Amino acid sequence: MTVQPGDQQQAGGAERDRVLAAMADPTRRQLLDMLAADGPATASTLAAGLPISRQAIVKHLAILAGAGLVTSSKHGRDVRFVVETERLAQTAHWMAGLAAEWDARLAMIKQIAEAQR
Amino acid sequence: MSQDWIEREIIIEASRERVWSVLTDAHHIARWFGDSAEIDLRPGGHASFGWKDDGTYLAVVERVDEPNVLSYRWARGVDEKPAEGTSTLVEFTLTEVPLGTLLRVVETGFASLHGTEAAQERAANENTEGWTQELAELKEYAERQAA
Numbered sequence: 001m002t003v004q005p006g007d008q009q010q011a012g013g014a015e016r017d018r019v020l021a022a023m024a025d026p027t028r029r030q031l032l033d034m035l036a037a038d039g040p041a042t043a044s045t046l047a048a049g050l051p052i053s054r055q056a057i058v059k060h061l062a063i064l065a066g067a068g069l070v071t072s073s074k075h076g077r078d079v080r081f082v083v084e085t086e087r088l089a090q091t092a093h094w095m096a097g098l099a100a101e102w103d104a105r106l107a108m109i110k111q112i113a114e115a116q117r
Numbered sequence: 118m119s120q121d122w123i124e125r126e127i128i129i130e131a132s133r134e135r136v137w138s139v140l141t142d143a144h145h146i147a148r149w150f151g152d153s154a155e156i157d158l159r160p161g162g163h164a165s166f167g168w169k170d171d172g173t174y175l176a177v178v179e180r181v182d183e184p185n186v187l188s189y190r191w192a193r194g195v196d197e198k199p200a201e202g203t204s205t206l207v208e209f210t211l212t213e214v215p216l217g218t219l220l221r222v223v224e225t226g227f228a229s230l231h232g233t234e235a236a237q238e239r240a241a242n243e244n245t246e247g248w249t250q251e252l253a254e255l256k257e258y259a260e261r262q263a264a
Contacts, residue, residue, distance in 0.1 A: 020227050095227075099123050102222055106127040108149035109220065113131040113139045 019091045022067035028060050040080040126221040133211045136218045137184035140209055175199055186210055
């Protein structure tokens, strides 16, 4: 048993919750994809490639930033957004741990069920 | 339920009835899920799963369709009451296959937490596709980003 359910509540849990919630939206996933593929971009540049308003994109970027999935920096009058991979990798790692935990439980169920046929 | 988070399955060489009893009998549960277990096997029934070095997690049974489907809502924190936004939903599905029983577990609800801007936005926006990102996809994404 490597992952206890309590791990969900331990340090990092709140950050992870924000990552999961941020990633739950298809537009935000698309924004991350665009930033990853094309490099740093402004909200206006991103808006040019999507059928939604710049304002809506700014809102989505704020949620992504709140989850630590993007960061922004000022370049003259422009605010450029960049993908941050660490949070995402941590969350994926955590989910992989939970999945492995289920694998272990299912294997145990199999063992018990087959032993008592 | 193909739209949510963790989904795992295993083929068990035993009847569905057999697998069902391992899934639902507190005695058996305590062997594969924590160290102690109690379960009132009916919709709305309470369940608890205890880990010696961690604590007790409470759950509420949602669906009991013997020997096909069992689901319960499982609190994320020790001694917490399971509620939407503070719990995940675990659903087991048992299917007869030539070798015996295909047991699938799907755990959902990781993304629908209270208090986050995104969750509120989702609740307000009924046509949301929900959480379609599966683990493999997320993992692949993370790896692609890290590359």
